[in-house]
Amino acid sequence: MTICTQLSDRMPDVALGRARWTAEEQRHLAACVDCRAELGLVAAAAALGQATTAAPIDAAATAGRVLHRLRVERARQRSRRRIWAGAGLATAAAAILAVWTARVANGRIELPGAPPSVVVTRPSTHAAGQAPIRLASPSTGASSADFPLPELDSLSADALDSVLRVLDEPLARAGAWKMPDLADPGDQELERAFTGKEG
Amino acid sequence: MTVRSSPDPLTDANLAAAYRQGDERAATELVRRHAAAVGRFLYSSGAGPSDVDDLVQETFFRAFRRLHGWRGEASFRSWLFTISGNLLRDEFRRHKGKRMLSLEDRDMPGGADPHADLAASETAERLRAGLATLPRLQREVFLLRVQEGSDYEQIAVALGTTPGAARVHYHHAVKRLKELVR
Numbered sequence: 001m002t003i004c005t006q007l008s009d010r011m012p013d014v015a016l017g018r019a020r021w022t023a024e025e026q027r028h029l030a031a032c033v034d035c036r037a038e039l040g041l042v043a044a045a046a047a048l049g050q051a052t053t054a055a056p057i058d059a060a061a062t063a064g065r066v067l068h069r070l071r072v073e074r075a076r077q078r079s080r081r082r083i084w085a086g087a088g089l090a091t092a093a094a095a096i097l098a099v100w101t102a103r104v105a106n107g108r109i110e111l112p113g114a115p116p117s118v119v120v121t122r123p124s125t126h127a128a129g130q131a132p133i134r135l136a137s138p139s140t141g142a143s144s145a146d147f148p149l150p151e152l153d154s155l156s157a158d159a160l161d162s163v164l165r166v167l168d169e170p171l172a173r174a175g176a177w178k179m180p181d182l183a184d185p186g187d188q189e190l191e192r193a194f195t196g197k198e199g
Numbered sequence: 200m201t202v203r204s205s206p207d208p209l210t211d212a213n214l215a216a217a218y219r220q221g222d223e224r225a226a227t228e229l230v231r232r233h234a235a236a237v238g239r240f241l242y243s244s245g246a247g248p249s250d251v252d253d254l255v256q257e258t259f260f261r262a263f264r265r266l267h268g269w270r271g272e273a274s275f276r277s278w279l280f281t282i283s284g285n286l287l288r289d290e291f292r293r294h295k296g297k298r299m300l301s302l303e304d305r306d307m308p309g310g311a312d313p314h315a316d317l318a319a320s321e322t323a324e325r326l327r328a329g330l331a332t333l334p335r336l337q338r339e340v341f342l343l344r345v346q347e348g349s350d351y352e353q354i355a356v357a358l359g360t361t362p363g364a365a366r367v368h369y370h371h372a373v374k375r376l377k378e379l380v381r
Contacts, residue, residue, distance in 0.1 A: 012345045013348055015345065041373065041377060041380060045243065046345045046346055047323075048326060048346070056235070057235050059231040059235070060230075060231070063231065066263065070263055
């Protein structure tokens with residue numbers, strides 16, 4: 001590092017009064033035109049804005065204006081949030097209302113609290129003589145919606161009836177298939193177990 | 200904000216934390232501490248004298264709105280200078296490249312030697328004009344170094360560069376300004 005570079009690095013600190021030149025540096029400054037020009041530049045830049053050409057800042061007034069703007073902005077944000085929250089609630093309420101009052105073609109859904117009321121319909125092209133299967137509880141007055149179950153289309157009326165009878169039974173009364181004791185099953189035991197499962 | 204507060208209640212970090220808790224007096228104290236330096240920085244960077252007040256206000260407004268953005272690695276003042284620099288850039292773009300620097304503003308400070316004062320005033324104006332022509336990073340490195348006395352490590356953190364690069368920027372700025380102000 002040359003002595004000019006060394007002085008250049010220290011000039012800001014000296015110009016701000018935070019450091020002082022060494023004797024050697026002072027001798028160099030006295031002899032080096034470039035370093036003196038740079039020191040003048042740095043000193044002028046350090047003083048820039050402190051001269052009377054720049055109006056002093058009224059910090060208290062500035063702080064007051066800044067804080068006022070921040071308060072106004074926060075109030076606006078709170079107001080916007082309330083509006084958006086209200087709009088969101090209204091949208092959610094409208095959506096819930098639409099779902100519960102919706103009528104899906106050929107199907108019905110149950111409202112919570114109403115007794116079970118499942119209506120199973122066939123598509124319009126059902127086989128002749130096969131009327132739509134409908135199960136309903138004795139309850140009346142509950143609104144319901146229909147929904148199609150295409151998986152049941154392939155069942156015969158008798159098979160559909162047996163499925164629906166199973167659905168009718170409460171789970172507690174449904175005969176649970178008892179798992180045979182497989183701790184030491186012999187071949188015959190296993191045969192019987194699998195046969196029983198298959199019906 | 201991840202700035203750690205020290206036991207001293209009057210550090211910038213503690214004041215910033217206090218304002219975030221709702222203490223407006225803390226914000227007032229921060230403005231009182233840094234407004235003059237921000238004003239000098241803006242003026243030195245080419246803002247017209249009549250614009251400095253508004254720009255200082257806007258700097259603090261932006262700062263307090265996003266106080267969470269100050270992570271404490273750089274000093275609060277350096278962070279304000281960064282905001283001021285962005286603000287000047289926005290203003291420059293808004294005015295579509297029209298120079299903001301007002302070279303007609305040459306108030307004559309009262310003094311015993313009016314000729315020396317005029318010479319100093321003219322030098323100051325040429326210096327401001329020269330600073331306005333520097334690339335932003337060179338200008339901010341130079342001003343942080345000569346007006347704030349920040350070392351290159353601090354400047355690097357404040358401006359998102361390295362100490363070595365900051366040093367290079369500083370010497371480039373000095374070389375360029377010496378040619379312009381001569």
